[in-house]
Amino acid sequence: MNWPKSLKPLAPLLAVTLAAGCSSEEDVGAGGLALTVSGGEAARVGFPHREGEVDHAFVDGWQVTFERYVLVLGAVQLSDPSGSVEGTFAGPVAVDLVAGGGAAQPLATLEGLPATRLDVGFELQAAREGISGTAAPEDVAQMAAEGWSALIAGQASKGGRTITFELGFATPARYARCTNGVDNTRGLVIENNKTTGAQLNAHAVHLFWDKIGTDATLRFDPFAAVAGDDDHLTADELAQQDLNDLRDADGERLLDEGGEPLFFYDDVGNLTRDETDLRAFVAEQIRLSLHLNGLGLCTYTRL
Numbered sequence: 001m002n003w004p005k006s007l008k009p010l011a012p013l014l015a016v017t018l019a020a021g022c023s024s025e026e027d028v029g030a031g032g033l034a035l036t037v038s039g040g041e042a043a044r045v046g047f048p049h050r051e052g053e054v055d056h057a058f059v060d061g062w063q064v065t066f067e068r069y070v071l072v073l074g075a076v077q078l079s080d081p082s083g084s085v086e087g088t089f090a091g092p093v094a095v096d097l098v099a100g101g102g103a104a105q106p107l108a109t110l111e112g113l114p115a116t117r118l119d120v121g122f123e124l125q126a127a128r129e130g131i132s133g134t135a136a137p138e139d140v141a142q143m144a145a146e147g148w149s150a151l152i153a154g155q156a157s158k159g160g161r162t163i164t165f166e167l168g169f170a171t172p173a174r175y176a177r178c179t180n181g182v183d184n185t186r187g188l189v190i191e192n193n194k195t196t197g198a199q200l201n202a203h204a205v206h207l208f209w210d211k212i213g214t215d216a217t218l219r220f221d222p223f224a225a226v227a228g229d230d231d232h233l234t235a236d237e238l239a240q241q242d243l244n245d246l247r248d249a250d251g252e253r254l255l256d257e258g259g260e261p262l263f264f265y266d267d268v269g270n271l272t273r274d275e276t277d278l279r280a281f282v283a284e285q286i287r288l289s290l291h292l293n294g295l296g297l298c299t300y301t302r303l
Contacts, residue, residue: 029115029192033087035076035200036104039069039097042204046154047218056205059257062220064208066154069097070135070143071202071290075123075174076108078188080116087113092125094133094140097202104199105134115192117185120292121176122200123303124149143168150286152207156220163224165233169283172303181294199293206289207282213267222264222278225249241278 041049046065048057058064074091089108097105127143135143135151143151148168156163179186181201190196208223209216225248226240227233241247243264246254254262270284287300 030112031115031190031192032109032111032195033078033113033188033190034109034195034197035089035107036197037071037073037095037097037107037200037202038104039066039102039202039204041102042066043069043097043202044102047205047208056218058208058218058220060158060219060221062156062158062224064154064156064220066098066152066204068136068139068151068153069202069204070139070151071095071097072125072127072131072133072143072149073107073122073200074125075121076110077121078110078113078118078190079121080114080118086118092123092128092131094127094131094135094143096133096135096139099134107200109195111195113190115190117187117189119176119187120178120198120298121174123175124171124173124287124290125303126170126172146170152204156224158220158224161224161231163227163231163233165223165227167233167235167238167282169235169279169286171283171286173287173300174303175290175298175300178292178298179296181292181296184296201291201294203289203291206285209285210262211265211267212270212281212284212288213265219262221248221254222246222262225254226278235279235282238279238282239277243276243278243281246278 041051043066072092072094074093076089077085078087079085087110089110093107095105126147126149127140129141129144131140139151146168147170149171150169153166180188188196188198208218208220210219222241223233226237246262248254256262264281271280292298
């Protein structure tokens with residue numbers, strides 16, 4: 001959506017108005033923004049869990065908890081409808097959404113913003129050595145060495161079997177034109193003489209959905225099938241699963257609850273023609289998992 005620019009014919013009238021002592025754009029006041037990041041109930045307790053009226057559970061019976069959920073975020077930018085940048089925070093910051101018992105993690109505080117509606121943009125970035133945040137230094141070092149922007153570790157259990165996982169992904173992306181999940185309007189309204197609070201929400205439920213699109217279901221069987229004899233799962237092992245030919249650990253076709261062959265679908269066409277494995281699928285779900293103030297959607301481009 002393109003926001004309207006000021007009309008040139010209004011310029012003479014505006015000059016007269018200002019000369020008469022009426023308010024200008026400089027008189028709208030100023031406020032601040034405190035931006036945090038949260039992994040929600042999933043980061044705190046894992047799966048299954050209940051949020052509001054919705055139960056989040058794996059249809060194939062697995063239980064999952066997270067030990068670390070690290071995202072590298074930066075390049076926060078607030079701009080007015082004309083595109084003029086009013087506030088920035090470079091970062092990046094490596095936030096572990098499990099740290100502190102899953103409490104919301106601080107990302108950026110910006111002051112001196114005009115008290116008006118502003119667009120929100122930010123980036124999911126590759127880690128760099130020595131960046132700040134709540135992530136452990138050894139995790140940041142590993143992510144920097146691998147070029148990862150996300151590192152997700154934990155365990156999954158079912159029927160006496162426990163699988164540990166440590167999944168690293170290079171998923172840099174630029175987010176813009178975010179919708180506010182509170183009221184479904186665009187961006188944020190900065191209040192005069194106040195610090196407005198806002199939150200980026202990383203929805204871990206995306207990681208295990210079997211569909212990019214609506215009506216997705218949580219499944220872990222395709223993940224467990226490639227964990228190997230050591231029962232430790234990596235992102236490289238996810239690349240062994242063909243989205244169109246999902247197999248169990250014995251090489252047999254994975255079936256859904258109705259006994260039909262199981263597929264993981266991209267219903268919206270986000271994946272490229274070459275991205276046909278489970279690693280690429282989960283990487284895209286990570287990009288899709290970031291929202292503003294709950295379920296507010298942002299447009300994004302891969303970097």
